[in-house]
Amino acid sequence: MTQRNERLVWDLPVRLVHWLIVLAVAGSWATHYAGIEWFAWHRRLGYAALVLVVFRVAWGFVGTRHARFGSFLRGPREILDYLRGRTAEGHVGHNPLGALGVVALLGVLLLQASTGLFANDEIMNAGPFYGWIDPALSNRLTTLHRLSSDALLVLIALHVLAVAWHVLGRRQPLLRAMFTGRKPAADVPVEQAIAGSRTGLALTIVAVLATAFAIVVRTAPEATIALY
Ligand code: HEM
Ligand code: HEM
Numbered sequence: 001m002t003q004r005n006e007r008l009v010w011d012l013p014v015r016l017v018h019w020l021i022v023l024a025v026a027g028s029w030a031t032h033y034a035g036i037e038w039f040a041w042h043r044r045l046g047y048a049a050l051v052l053v054v055f056r057v058a059w060g061f062v063g064t065r066h067a068r069f070g071s072f073l074r075g076p077r078e079i080l081d082y083l084r085g086r087t088a089e090g091h092v093g094h095n096p097l098g099a100l101g102v103v104a105l106l107g108v109l110l111l112q113a114s115t116g117l118f119a120n121d122e123i124m125n126a127g128p129f130y131g132w133i134d135p136a137l138s139n140r141l142t143t144l145h146r147l148s149s150d151a152l153l154v155l156i157a158l159h160v161l162a163v164a165w166h167v168l169g170r171r172q173p174l175l176r177a178m179f180t181g182r183k184p185a186a187d188v189p190v191e192q193a194i195a196g197s198r199t200g201l202a203l204t205i206v207a208v209l210a211t212a213f214a215i216v217v218r219t220a221p222e223a224t225i226a227l228y
Helices: 014-033 036-062 075-085 095-117 134-170 175-178 197-220
Strands: 006-008 182-183
Touching: 014 036, 014 134, 014 175, 014 197, 036 095, 036 175, 075 175, 095 134, 134 175, 175 182
Parallel strands: none
Antiparallel strands: 006 182
């Protein structure tokens, strides 16, 4: 299909951040299971995931049309109508059920990466904010870090199955759109297409977030792990 028969829906930051989050999460998992000597990379990839997710949340307020939470979040009635096939028009961005999945994924990712900052392995490794809290609280947050990694796995499995169903079962080019940003013109009324990606604004937000986070991490106290 030529570009003329398609219209831009997903801006570049949404697409790039999606695939970078996939890499950061896969890397965080891999580095945990690769062993203790990979912890420095677990920490770095976790930081990357955190900055990317916080950026995506901010982009949900200041990003382009279909990236905004206000444009895709729907109430229970609209989700039920969608499930019963009663929605008249198609959905240019996320559909009402998909939107729920997006919020759940972002929420659990946020929980996962932020609990990691306070977690410890009761041997030698800890998140940078361990020294700021009571060791018993760190242990509880470590348990949450473990539980949320299971929840994240379940959500990702559902997410990939849902995408596969839309792509293979209903022949909707969702996956392609997450790479190119474009959907067939027939599915995107001309007034709903986005004009550009606001990449400059996105880069500024990421730079500010990453710098602020790096400063906070550097101010955190050095801590030795409490052994039980
Ligand atoms: C999306 C980002 C992250 C993912 C997917 C992730 C995933 C995991 C997983 C699967 C475990 C093993 C849990 C278990 O033992 O069953 C773990 C442990 C751990 N993570 Fe993360 N993590 C992330 C971010 C972070 C961050 C930012 C830090 C902070 C430095 C961190 C610090 C830790 C620590 C200290 C442990 C050891 C706890 C233990 O050994 O059980 N994680 N992480
Ligand atoms: C670590 C694993 C993954 C996470 C955490 C994740 C998370 C997300 C999030 C948060 C969104 C919303 C995008 C936005 O509005 O910014 C999304 C959308 C999407 N993801 Fe993933 N994703 C993961 C893996 C995958 C994989 C492996 C695929 C490919 C099969 C995929 C395909 C898609 C597609 C096609 C969309 C757009 C859905 C739509 O059109 O409504 N994702 N994902």
